[in-house]
Amino acid sequence: MIPAQKQEITFTRLPEISPDALIAHMSDPRVAEHMPLLTFEWDRDMVAKFVAAKEGCWRRDGLGHWAFLCDGSYVGWGGFQREGDEWDFGLVLRPDAFGLGARIAWKAIAFARADDRIPFVTFLLPPSRRNLGALGRMGAEFVEEIEYDGARFLKFRLDTA
Template sequence: MSFTRLTGIALDEIVTHMSDPRLAAHMPLLTGPWDRDAAASFVAAKEACWRRDGLGHWAILADGRYVGWGGFQREGADWDYGLVLRPEAFGLGAPITRKALAFARADARIPHVTFLLPPSRRKLGALGRLGAQLVGEVDYDGARFRKFRLETA
């Protein structure tokens, strides 16, 4: 697996990925249709995070093929980790997350990582095995999430 910038992925690939209705089940902020304009705005917003913070979300490749996006985004004092995979790559979540967390542990800017999960996510054992602790519930862009925190230092 490798991480690269989203700018290296064809917009049509991102549109196809984000238009899959299976994603919406656990993404309350995924509303409305995705087209090339939406994908371009999304990539531009993620690139703005890179410019502002020196870090952001990556495109994730498995065997050179785009399987999703994820990484770290600065949210106030926190570095929030997100991962959105194509349904056929859902099984890659654990190894991708291990690789991303190894990156976070090696980066002095990231003393801890947060995870925001919607209430629809019921299987949370992997977070516990990582050592993440529930810190409470938060509202983000009008949606409710459970917030977990993992110390990386």
């Protein structure tokens, strides 16, 4: 387990991460447990498509998903993705880095608050996620239950202005 308060958290782009690290991360059943849309096997081809899609968001929107590093080591990925008129924030950590979620989220939200394009952020969480206290501490409020790509999610909103 990575201690949650002592290391430096940095963000980089996904092409900087080895495909093997992404495959190992996304193939862990503890990660898939709360990802209802993860219904396929991760291999080098899937990693290439995933990274290309996320980099496409950067080209299209000027913002997208990062790889998260703790003291230079890959601990997960996530970031902002434009969904219509909204910016959705996602965070997918390696199981040994689950304790870093709040620190990474706070750093990303600080980024959103400094960006005039992002008046609010949405979060989509599967109903299997029971510990939602961190969202409340950030100031996010429950909006509604929605269906996205055939799966149910709880939608929250955080004003960043």
